[in-house]
Amino acid sequence: MTMFGLGETEIEPLVTALAGRDLSRDDQRQLFARAAWSGIAEPGDRLAGALITSAGAAESLRALLASASVESMRALLPGGEVDDDQLVQALERWRPRLDPSAAVNSMRQAARVDARLLVPGDPLWPVGVDDLGGHAPLALWVRGTDAALAALPRSIALVGARAATGYGEHVTMEAAAGLVDRGYAIVSGAAYGIDGMAHRAALASHGQTVAFLAGGVDRFYPSGHDALLTRIVDEGAVISELPCGQPPTKWRFLQRNRLIAAASRATVVMEAGWRSGSLNTAAHASTLGRPLGAVPGPVTSAASAGCHRLIRDFTAVCVTNPDEMAELAPLDRSPALFGPGELDDRSPDRTRLFDALSVRSPRHVADIAARAGLSLDAVRSLLGALELEGEVAERERGWVRVARDADRR
Amino acid sequence: MTMFGLGETEIEPLVTALAGRDLSRDDQRQLFARAAWSGIAEPGDRLAGALITSAGAAESLRALLASASVESMRALLPGGEVDDDQLVQALERWRPRLDPSAAVNSMRQAARVDARLLVPGDPLWPVGVDDLGGHAPLALWVRGTDAALAALPRSIALVGARAATGYGEHVTMEAAAGLVDRGYAIVSGAAYGIDGMAHRAALASHGQTVAFLAGGVDRFYPSGHDALLTRIVDEGAVISELPCGQPPTKWRFLQRNRLIAAASRATVVMEAGWRSGSLNTAAHASTLGRPLGAVPGPVTSAASAGCHRLIRDFTAVCVTNPDEMAELAPLDRSPALFGPGELDDRSPDRTRLFDALSVRSPRHVADIAARAGLSLDAVRSLLGALELEGEVAERERGWVRVARDADRR
Incomplete structure (x- = not known):
C-alpha cells in the first residue's frame, strides 16, 4: 500500500495514532483516505459523499489521484444520479486541493495534538x-x-x-x-x-x-x-x-x-x-x-x-x-427501584450498568452513566440498590463490580 | 300588564329608559322580565337560559312568580333535557331572590346612573x-x-x-x-x-x-x-x-x-x-x-x-x-384605493362608509369607523379619496356626506 507518496511503514503508525486503536489493513486504507477526503471536499459536499458511499473512500481517492477525469469518476457512481456538469464542477472544486504533502502534514499535526479521526462504524462515531x-x-x-x-x-x-x-x-x-x-x-x-x-x-x-x-x-x-x-x-x-x-x-x-x-x-x-x-x-x-x-x-x-x-x-x-x-428529548429513566422484578437479571438498566462497570478499574458515576447511557440519577439509584445486594462496591476512586466466580473464570 | 307589583304606567317609562328607545308592548315585557331574571339567576345559569329560550323571559318569569313549582317549570321546558333534581335545585337557587321591590329598585337605580339594558336582538347587542x-x-x-x-x-x-x-x-x-x-x-x-x-x-x-x-x-x-x-x-x-x-x-x-x-x-x-x-x-x-x-x-x-x-x-x-x-384576528382591510372598480358603487367598503355618514350631522373618523365596522385607516383612506371626488366634505366638527339630488328628494 502506497498512498500520497507514503509507504506502508509510514502510513501504519500514523493511521494507528489517528484511529486510537489497531485496525485491519483495509480499515487503515479507508481511514487514511477519509482523512485525505476531509481536506479535499468541503463539509456537506454531497458528491464526495456519494462517491465514498458508492465506491469507498480509498478507491474513490485512488481514482481521483490517478486521473481526476469525469470518466473515471462517473465509473464509480451508480448511473443516473449525477450529471456530468456536476462532476465537472466537483472536480474543479477538488483539484486545487489534491496536495498529498499538505494532507500528510495535517495528519501529522493531528497526531501531535492527540487528535483522533472517527469514521462511520467507529464505536464512538456519533x-x-x-x-x-x-x-x-x-x-x-x-x-x-x-x-x-x-x-x-x-x-x-x-x-x-x-x-x-x-x-x-x-x-x-x-x-x-x-x-x-x-x-x-x-x-x-x-x-x-x-x-x-x-x-x-x-x-x-x-x-x-x-x-x-x-x-x-x-x-x-x-x-x-x-x-x-x-x-x-x-x-x-x-x-x-x-x-x-x-x-x-x-x-x-x-x-x-x-x-x-x-x-x-x-x-x-x-x-x-x-x-x-x-x-x-x-x-x-x-x-x-x-x-x-x-x-x-x-x-x-x-x-x-x-x-x-x-x-x-x-x-x-x-x-x-x-x-x-x-x-x-426524555432519557430512558430507570424504572422504580425494588419494584417487582426490577432488580432481577433481566432488567435492561441493570445489564447496561454492569456492562459499564469494571471489576478492576474504579469508575466515577458520571463515567459509568456515560458508558451505560443512563442518567446520573438512574446510575446513583441502581448503584445504591446494588451496593445493598453486595453486587457493587465504592472504592476511593469510584465504583467497581464485585468479582464473582464467573468473573474469575 | 302588571309585573312585580308595577302597573303599566310605571313600567313603561322605566323600561323605555332602560332600553334607550321606544319598544313594542311585548318587547317592553320581555325586557322587563330579562332585567328581573338578571337579578334572579347567577351569570351562566344554564337552566335559566334554557327556560327563557324555550318559553320566553316574560312567560317563564310569570310562571316562576305564580307558583315556582317543579311542575310549572317543567311544563315550560322541552321534554327530556332537564331532570327534576336540576329543577328542584334551580328553584332553590332562585326562590330567595324573588323579591320584586329589590328588582324594581335596581332598575330605578340603573335609570338613575343612565345605564341601559341590552337584550338579544338589540342593534348594539354584542x-x-x-x-x-x-x-x-x-x-x-x-x-x-x-x-x-x-x-x-x-x-x-x-x-x-x-x-x-x-x-x-x-x-x-x-x-x-x-x-x-x-x-x-x-x-x-x-x-x-x-x-x-x-x-x-x-x-x-x-x-x-x-x-x-x-x-x-x-x-x-x-x-x-x-x-x-x-x-x-x-x-x-x-x-x-x-x-x-x-x-x-x-x-x-x-x-x-x-x-x-x-x-x-x-x-x-x-x-x-x-x-x-x-x-x-x-x-x-x-x-x-x-x-x-x-x-x-x-x-x-x-x-x-x-x-x-x-x-x-x-x-x-x-x-x-x-x-x-x-x-x-385581522380586520377587513379596505382594498387598494383607485384600483380598477374599487371606488365604484359596488365597493362594499364605500357602501358601508356612506351608510355611516350623515348629510346633516358631522361625524368624527372614529365614530364613522365604529358605525361602518371599518378600520380607522380604511375610513381615512376612503374619506380622502371621496373628498377628491366631491362625495364627502370635512366640517369643523367632522365629516358629512355631500347632499345630492337623491338626498333631497
Missing part, C-alpha cells in the same frame, strides 16, 4: 449525524475523552447569539447545569456568548460537554476561548469535520451548525436576534425532525426576537427551565 | 356572546357610548395579572396603543395592573375601550379605579350582566371572564402568574375557538410564567407586538 444522509460528514476529527463522545447520544444542544445579554447567559447557565444534573451532555459551538456559557456551566457542573468547531481542532476559534477549549479537550471533547490547519469560514460555520443539530437529541435556542446564526442550527434541527426548543425573553429585548420567531413561526416549543428542556 | 350558547348572558347592563358598543365586534381583549410588573405594563401600553391605531377596540376587566393599563392606554390613544365588570355597573370595582371607570363610561363603555347594586363575587369574576373572551375577536394575555385569573379568560377564549395570544417575558419573572404555560401547553400564539396581535 450515529446521530448519519441522519444527515448525503450531507453526513465523511469523518470527524476529535480531541477529548471517550466519555464525552459516548455521551453524545444523550446530549442536548444549547445554542444562541454571540451578543448575549446577562439574561441569556443566566438562563443558559441554569439550563446547562440543570440538564447535566438530569444526565444530559451539553453540545454547543464554543462561540462567545451563549455557546461559551453553555460549555462553562456544563464543566462547572462536572458534566460532559462537546464543542463542534468550524475549523481544525488544532486551532481554537475564537482565540479568546483558548483556555475554555483547552479545558473542553481535557474534560469533554472538541469535534470538527475539517482537518488540522483549516481555518473556519462562513460556510463552515453554517455546516458546523448541521452537526450540532444532528449530533444532539434536541436543540434549544437560548437567546437569538432576529437573524442570529443560531436560527440556522434551529432550522437544521427542525429539518432533521429533532425536537426544537426556544427560551422566551422580554419582547423588549432584540436578543430574544429570534427565539420568539422560532416559537411563533417555526413551532419551536417554548421552554423556560431545564425540566421543560429535558421533556423535549 | 353578538359574540351568543357563541356561549346555553351560558350566554340573559341581558347586559351597560353604561357608555353607542360607538364603544358598536366597536365590540372589532375588539381584542388584553388581560393579565393584577400584580403586573413594569415590563407587563409597558408592553400592555404599547399593545393597546398599537391596536387602537390599527382600528381595534380594547376590551378588558378594569382590574388593577394589566387591565387598568389596557383601558388607560386605549383612552390615551383616543380609541374605544370596553370594561366588563363582575358586579353592577353602578358600583365601580375596584374602587381605586373610580376615576378610570368614570372616564370609560364617558368615552367607552362599562358592561355587566349583574343588575345595579350587585357586588362582585369570585364566581362572578370567573363568569365575567367568559364575557370578555366571547365579546372579543381575540384574547391576548399580557402577563400572568402560573395561577392568574386571566388564564381563566384564556381558557374561555380557547373553548370558544377564539384566537388566543400570550406575550412572552423573562423566564426569570414569575409574572410571565402563566403566559409561557399558555404558549407551551395550550397552543396560545406567541405574540410580541401589536402587528402580531392584530394578525390573530
